[in-house]
Amino acid sequence: MGPTSTLRHEHEIILLVLNGIERGAGSLRATLLDDPDWLDTIVDFVRNFADRCHHGKEERHLFPRLEERGIPGAGGPIGVMLQEHEQGRAFIRSVAGAAPEARAGDTEAMDIASEALLAYVSLLRSHIAKENDVLFMMAERVLTPEDQTELGAAFDRVEADEMGEGTHERYHELAHQLGEH
Numbered sequence: 712m713g714p715t716s717t718l719r720h721e722h723e724i725i726l727l728v729l730n731g732i733e734r735g736a737g738s739l740r741a742t743l744l745d746d747p748d749w750l751d752t753i754v755d756f757v758r759n760f761a762d763r764c765h766h767g768k769e770e771r772h773l774f775p776r777l778e779e780r781g782i783p784g785a786g787g788p789i790g791v792m793l794q795e796h797e798q799g800r801a802f803i804r805s806v807a808g809a810a811p812e813a814r815a816g817d818t819e820a821m822d823i824a825s826e827a828l829l830a831y832v833s834l835l836r837s838h839i840a841k842e843n844d845v846l847f848m849m850a851e852r853v854l855t856p857e858d859q860t861e862l863g864a865a866f867d868r869v870e871a872d873e874m875g876e877g878t879h880e881r882y883h884e885l886a887h888q889l890g891e892h
């Protein structure tokens with residue numbers, strides 16, 4: 712599987728979880744009554760799978776290689792993608808900050824968490840659409856076969872070093888649980 716196919720596949724998994732987040736955040740009080748750990752599970756998935764694993768591959772490997780191949784960084788499409796990753800991290804920080812009080816039943820904290828989650832869902836959906844339909848199309852035109860091989864190997868290293876054996880599979884499983892509820 713080429714590097715953009717790997718990332719497109721991860722997008723599908725993230726989109727599945729975004730559907731679950733949207734449903735759960737829409738009635739957060741009921742969601743937390745049913746599963747008091749729900750916010751912690753979401754923060755864990757987003758920080759580890761979406762951010763460390765997936766955005767790590769993009770930020771540390773794909774984007775720098777695309778810049779070498781002439782796609783503009785700052786002020787161009789890659790700069791926008793990086794900014795959106797940062798916005799997403801900020802939303803998730805709000806969720807994590809509000810989680811303990813939300814779990815304890817504080818209405819204000821629930822509102823903060825649910826607003827930040829819904830903002831995250833809409834940010835990430837449009838972010839993923841831009842990557843799939845614009846940036847990755849450009850990438851598929853400019854990356855050489857050697858780039859593809861090297862990026863594939865770099866992605867495998869991210870999996871091994873950052874995530875550890877079996878972690879990716881565990882998050883796939885979790886994504887299906889979160890998405891299907």
Ligand SMILES: [Fe+2]
Pocket residue numbers: 766769792796838842
């Ligand atoms: Fe991204």
Ligand SMILES: [Fe+2]
Pocket residue numbers: 718722765769839842
């Ligand atoms: Fe992505």
